[in-house]
Amino acid sequence: MSGSIFGKQFQISTWGESHGKGIGVTVDGCPAGLAISEEIVQQYLNRRKPGSNPYATPRKESDTIHILSGVFEGKTTGTSICMLVNNETQRSSDYSEIASYYRPGHADYTFDAKYGFRDYRGGGRSSGRETLGRVAAGAIAMELLKQLNITVTAYSKSIGPIAINYDNASFDHILQSPLYMPDLEASSKAEAYLKEQMHNFDSTGGVIECIVSGMPAGIGEPVFEKLDANLAKAIMSIGAVKGFEIGDGFDVATKKGSENNDAFAYDENGTITKQTNHSGGILGGLSDGSDIILRAAIKPTPSIFQTQHTVNKSGENIDINIKGRHDPIIVPRAVVVVESMVALTLVDMLFANMSSRMDKLKTFYER
Amino acid sequence: MSGSIFGKQFQISTWGESHGKGIGVTVDGCPAGLAISEEIVQQYLNRRKPGSNPYATPRKESDTIHILSGVFEGKTTGTSICMLVNNETQRSSDYSEIASYYRPGHADYTFDAKYGFRDYRGGGRSSGRETLGRVAAGAIAMELLKQLNITVTAYSKSIGPIAINYDNASFDHILQSPLYMPDLEASSKAEAYLKEQMHNFDSTGGVIECIVSGMPAGIGEPVFEKLDANLAKAIMSIGAVKGFEIGDGFDVATKKGSENNDAFAYDENGTITKQTNHSGGILGGLSDGSDIILRAAIKPTPSIFQTQHTVNKSGENIDINIKGRHDPIIVPRAVVVVESMVALTLVDMLFANMSSRMDKLKTFYER
Amino acid sequence: MSGSIFGKQFQISTWGESHGKGIGVTVDGCPAGLAISEEIVQQYLNRRKPGSNPYATPRKESDTIHILSGVFEGKTTGTSICMLVNNETQRSSDYSEIASYYRPGHADYTFDAKYGFRDYRGGGRSSGRETLGRVAAGAIAMELLKQLNITVTAYSKSIGPIAINYDNASFDHILQSPLYMPDLEASSKAEAYLKEQMHNFDSTGGVIECIVSGMPAGIGEPVFEKLDANLAKAIMSIGAVKGFEIGDGFDVATKKGSENNDAFAYDENGTITKQTNHSGGILGGLSDGSDIILRAAIKPTPSIFQTQHTVNKSGENIDINIKGRHDPIIVPRAVVVVESMVALTLVDMLFANMSSRMDKLKTFYER
Amino acid sequence: MSGSIFGKQFQISTWGESHGKGIGVTVDGCPAGLAISEEIVQQYLNRRKPGSNPYATPRKESDTIHILSGVFEGKTTGTSICMLVNNETQRSSDYSEIASYYRPGHADYTFDAKYGFRDYRGGGRSSGRETLGRVAAGAIAMELLKQLNITVTAYSKSIGPIAINYDNASFDHILQSPLYMPDLEASSKAEAYLKEQMHNFDSTGGVIECIVSGMPAGIGEPVFEKLDANLAKAIMSIGAVKGFEIGDGFDVATKKGSENNDAFAYDENGTITKQTNHSGGILGGLSDGSDIILRAAIKPTPSIFQTQHTVNKSGENIDINIKGRHDPIIVPRAVVVVESMVALTLVDMLFANMSSRMDKLKTFYER
Numbered sequence A, B, C, D: 001m002s003g004s005i006f007g008k009q010f011q012i013s014t015w016g017e018s019h020g021k022g023i024g025v026t027v028d029g030c031p032a033g034l035a036i037s038e039e040i041v042q043q044y045l046n047r048r049k050p051g052s053n054p055y056a057t058p059r060k061e062s063d064t065i066h067i068l069s070g071v072f073e074g075k076t077t078g079t080s081i082c083m084l085v086n087n088e089t090q091r092s093s094d095y096s097e098i099a100s101y102y103r104p105g106h107a108d109y110t111f112d113a114k115y116g117f118r119d120y121r122g123g124g125r126s127s128g129r130e131t132l133g134r135v136a137a138g139a140i141a142m143e144l145l146k147q148l149n150i151t152v153t154a155y156s157k158s159i160g161p162i163a164i165n166y167d168n169a170s171f172d173h174i175l176q177s178p179l180y181m182p183d184l185e186a187s188s189k190a191e192a193y194l195k196e197q198m199h200n201f202d203s204t205g206g207v208i209e210c211i212v213s214g215m216p217a218g219i220g221e222p223v224f225e226k227l228d229a230n231l232a233k234a235i236m237s238i239g240a241v242k243g244f245e246i247g248d249g250f251d252v253a254t255k256k257g258s259e260n261n262d263a264f265a266y267d268e269n270g271t272i273t274k275q276t277n278h279s280g281g282i283l284g285g286l287s288d289g290s291d292i293i294l295r296a297a298i299k300p301t302p303s304i305f306q307t308q309h310t311v312n313k314s315g316e317n318i319d320i321n322i323k324g325r326h327d328p329i330i331v332p333r334a335v336v337v338v339e340s341m342v343a344l345t346l347v348d349m350l351f352a353n354m355s356s357r358m359d360k361l362k363t364f365y366e367r
Helices: A038-046 A108-115 A121-126 A128-147 A171-176 A184-199 A227-236 A249-254 A331-355 A358-365 B038-046 B108-115 B121-126 B128-147 B171-176 B184-199 B227-236 B249-254 B331-355 B358-365 C038-046 C108-115 C121-126 C128-147 C171-176 C184-199 C227-236 C249-254 C331-355 C358-365 D038-046 D108-115 D121-126 D128-147 D171-176 D184-199 D227-236 D249-254 D331-355 D358-365
Strands: A011-016 A022-028 A065-067 A081-086 A151-159 A206-213 A241-246 A264-266 A272-274 A292-298 A308-311 A317-320 B011-016 B022-028 B065-067 B081-086 B151-159 B206-213 B241-246 B264-266 B272-274 B292-298 B308-311 B317-320 C011-016 C022-028 C065-067 C081-086 C151-159 C206-213 C241-246 C264-266 C272-274 C292-298 C308-311 C317-320 D011-016 D022-028 D065-067 D081-086 D151-159 D206-213 D241-246 D264-266 D272-274 D292-298 D308-311 D317-320
Touching (some): A011 A128, A011 D011, A011 D022, A022 A128, A022 D011, A038 A065, A038 A128, A081 D011, A108 A121, A121 A128, A128 A151, A128 A331, A128 C358, A151 A171, A151 A184, A171 A184, A206 A331, A227 A241, A227 A292, A227 A331, A227 B227, A227 B241, A241 A249, A241 B227, A249 B206, A249 B241, A249 B292, A292 B249, A308 B264, A331 A358, A331 C358, A358 C128, A358 C358, B011 B128, B011 C011, B011 C081, B022 B128, B022 C011, B081 B128, B121 B128, B128 B151, B128 D358, B151 B171, B171 B184, B206 B331, B227 B292, B227 B331, B292 B331, B331 B358, B331 D331, B331 D358, B358 D128, B358 D331, B358 D358, C011 C128, C022 C128, C038 C128, C108 C121, C121 C128, C128 C331, C151 C171, C151 C184, C206 C331, C206 D249, C227 C241, C227 C292, C227 C331, C227 D227, C241 D249, C249 D206, C249 D292, C264 D308, C292 C331, C292 D249, C331 C358, D011 D128, D022 D128, D038 D065, D038 D128, D081 D128, D121 D128, D128 D331, D151 D171, D151 D184, D171 D184, D227 D241, D227 D292, D227 D331, D241 D249, D292 D331, D331 D358
Antiparallel strands (some): A022 A081, A151 A206, A206 A292, A241 A292, A264 A272, A308 A317, B011 B022, B022 B081, B151 B206, B206 B292, B308 B317, C011 C022, C065 C081, C151 C206, C206 C292, C241 C292, C241 D241, C264 C272, C308 C317, D011 D022, D022 D081, D065 D081, D151 D206, D206 D292, D241 D292, D308 D317
16 A cells, blocks of 8 residues: 555655665645745755764765655745655665665564565665655745744764753754754764764664644644544654654653643733643644644664574575675664654644634635 | 545444443344344443443443344345444533643544534543444454354453462452452452542553464465554554553563564464463464463553642643542543454454455366 | 544534334534524425435334434534434345345445445445434525525436426425426426336436535635535435536536536626626536536446346356335435535535635734 | 645645646555556657647757655555656746736636745646646556556547547547547648637637446445546646536436436346446446546637736736737647646546455455
8 A cells, every 4th residue: 555645635745665766755735835845855964964974874865855756936835845855875786785684673484474575775665765755845835834933853862871951951052963963062972872882883863853833723633633643653654663752751640640731820921821832732633722732752873883593585594794884873863853744734734724713714705 | 624434344433422322233244144133232331331330330231232234034135234332421510611622632633623513511532431333343253263162261361460370360260359360369469459449539450461362374465454453553553551561572672583573383282372371372474373472551540639730721730639430540431442343353353354365266266 | 434424623423223123413513693493494304314215215214313412502612513313224134135145236346345244234324324313414505505595405306217397397386396306397207207216116216406606706725625616515415316416517528618618798787797608607517606506326226126137145147036115216316415415515615715815814812 | 724635545636837847746546556657648648748739839958857765676665656847948038027917717806815926937826727736646557457458548628619529439439530529520620710719819628538447336435525526626627627527417407307217228248238328337426337427618828919808016007918828728738737737637546445344354454
């Protein structure tokens, strides 16, 4: 069945393999009149580009985006927007060996189990390179949200055992850190930790946190299309994510109701606010007007340069040593992917909400 | 927009408010020929019935299921199956007060923000009573999975600070524990802890864990309809869930690749197996043939019998004391809901997988 | 796969068999604040009730609607609305015979081919009684459209060879005709024709026409979700419909471009209008502001009281005489079903259109 | 809202404007293991290529297809297949004039009404060139159906007043006729008729008929996802189609039940067959094992070289003469588009049917 389409009204359709001719996405359902250009989208893509920091794979790809449709005279036309990145590295010679066995922690085995065979070159469709399409589409969603004064900011909350200290953290620091950590001291420590892992031919995981500000209250659709349920799906659909939290997340399990409830209060402008935000901006599956806070747990890169036990397709248990060079960590390059998936989800749910009230519907269609 | 429909091929559509005329669900897309009766479905519903243990609300409801369509001579016909539970308690007098203010931790405010007003009686559509429809539909999914030798078992892993010890745990104990804990010693401790919370007019949270056995490898659809992504949405759509994990979950963030990768090996039957299961049965978004392991973090019941600060609709900051009696914990009654949502997701993805290979498609339609 | 759900944002889910416990529908995605009551919905249902005229089956059913959820204090709440009609006639004894053979023109054979067996009582799920759910849901859509000053009016355009004369026709006459013909003279002739068919133990077909007024221009989504494409699906999903036309329909095939193009002109208010309406109110799949005109061809009732050749399940060619009494024509009772399916489609596409422009999106979410 | 995605499990997503950078489609949900190449797809595309006959626009486009993903070593991999045709003619100078006014019979006005502005070059997204994506995707669906021994054949049934005579018709003649008519005598007459229209600066319409052979019985999903309902949507989504029929279509309206019912009979192999096929291969929305027969009414090309009345965007009623050269008829080039849309629909519904029976589901997943 189709699985490369995301969203219900603001829908994206992605395609492309690691070592095929290219990677791309079609965004369908974008409103007409949004200013979009290749330059704008490129800025988002550059944040996940390989070779952008010492901890990322040195694969040489310019990842240049081409917009092929749906934009006319600098604005979206309302019709489907196709965006394409050509793969510059298509050599598949390096990958002939991995055709015959299953790398631990990768999708090699499960793809074969499902499809009978696979494009084994560089992970094929299950490569992290697939996220290019998500980020290009996410760029459009991010630009759309800006117009509604909604911001989405993701960053590395922890790398292995090194976590940020919120007292030292600032959104302004995120882009200054090669690891996209908002606490530059933690970032330095994490760099040291990463170098150690690289030296040991090992890799590490981490946690990405994302904050959404400016979201109006009431967005999300009871009972299955809750905002947090859709965010969870969006985030868990990113390769290597093994956990998802909203607000206090797993900490709520040991909390008491008296600790976990957020009291409401009117602020000086007569706006309803919450005095704490344990809920992470969502109550009953709908946004509550506070910042939405979510986290994703990212597993360590499965490609490591140690001998590993596995099986081959000839029925043998074997030992392997994976060649090539790979990122010792997925987290930093996934930060913009998390932002993208959150933005795509928010746009879709903002659209879904537009038909929730008769009075607003009448105003919309009043003539 | 519609939000009460779940699934893509095996679709359920639920409806009903806490104090309306009834609660129900329509299951659409169930294969013909599955043995289903009201007795079978009732057994699942009884596990979430109010008043079933001392820690559950004593509201008197028989929760008797009526199958109105789609079953003929004891078997499903392939057409939509409507199931209905009449609400026996429809008095709304107790709830007149909560019409005017917003209870902390509940969806009162967000529903008003979205819809302009709400059915305030007992939480209306955001009541936990909504899950009746999920469990009735889940019963059908569970019966279907049994036919494929797939089992889904959920239980309380922890209640507040009391967690099970796996050395003492057994699936056989789950139904013996009023809290659905597989470790009866932990269950006793948790009961004591709960009584303490009740005495303090407080509530507590917990963690539900769910194990799926017998799932074939290769189920899930790259890249957005991953099995874990859909499980995450299913689980996060349950009210009060604030976190979701697959396999090692948030623990992977501090792990190294050499620790987290699961080595493959052929077993004595020549079947590919994994020597560990950090992945929780899912690789690249597809089932890998191992047990699927997932967890949900459940927040403490927001209705507590302490004075709380909030706002009313007249623009005032007020103090409230919620009347009535409520569960001090959501976890035990949510166990069967988690099982149901997992089963619904698995069935939908098993159907989705059927068109993944030309050879199997040809065999299916061979004449 | 599920097939009993219609719509994308305003979604309905129907269920029920001819001789099961009941028939019903859940409407999901209706905006909050629409005035709805059982009385309002009942008026629509009464137009398709059996026994309402001499040419309709005399089966005794009150078809009383019960609203079970989603309406509070006389208004929709925004959550799913379940509506139920109990079947009063559930005797299945009359139908034991038809379990063993396949009636020509009915779905008996195709249901068995698909599902392996069927609920054979009165056609089961393929009975015309299934349309009750469509009409109950359609009632809500019709009431919603009224709030937007959009009207949907269907009528019998022809019964067998007897067609209306537009010069004699008026919407005011429709409900005065037992056949829902807007030309009362044609209606009388059609009544005589029908009596002749009944005398001959035969049945006849006809054409239903539907006019939508007040639809704003620009509704519909290029390129697959065109308004006319969705209307076609909606109408063709009604049992017994074998053809669909928009505007001049099949007549365009022999027309020249110079005849078929509709010239645009500004009217006295500066509004863009068309000087003719060959397009039937739709250009490029989007509404063009003119009346939408569509037609459905309805086949003659397949149940006739003549000997017919068919097969039984034991492998024999046999002759059958179907018992009971049946309508000699489907058309009049299908008129309100056509109206319903058109209304459901229009509402869904009006919702879909709300996110088509950035400027309107910004206005909607402006704070 | 998104409207460029078609299908539910076998989903296609198209994009591209007449004079943008290119046109394309992504096919998502194609089973792994189907032999596909650019050569195969190109053959289908060549049938709708401009300049292929004297009655088609002489626009010079090679319409060369590029497959960018989803095919590895000559076979589909199960992941999304992106196909791209670069536009060679992108000059927009010819079209500056039509930016300011609305051509009768075109979507210019309705696009502006919906989106506020439009890509006016050559019709933009509403250009017939959009169908390239449909045909490329349809090629894959056609190849898949071949593997299941299902054939789809469309042809011109009539051009203006000239209709084929079935006694003279043969599928073998279709590709010999520049108008894709299976009756070469009618084809010659139609050519003469078309030349006359061109001489008169006019255009004409016609009817396309399509026959599906080899479809198993029972395909389609009651009650809204009927096979004929989905075919209707598929066909009506093609620009310029104004009517749709299954089997006897609008003729049923004047038929009697005794004439219209198809008697069942066992053939010599013990297979259930129908002795006539008024139903057009579909009963109760499910395929009945006979040939599926459908028709589409195509309007005359709206672009004609006569003075026409219309409005401009400055509020004036004006007379226009459209420049350039255009097809005097749409029908022949739409034949392969009809085939494509039928094939796409059949594949989707064949997939949907796979989960209709428990016994088949168990066999599928038996281990």
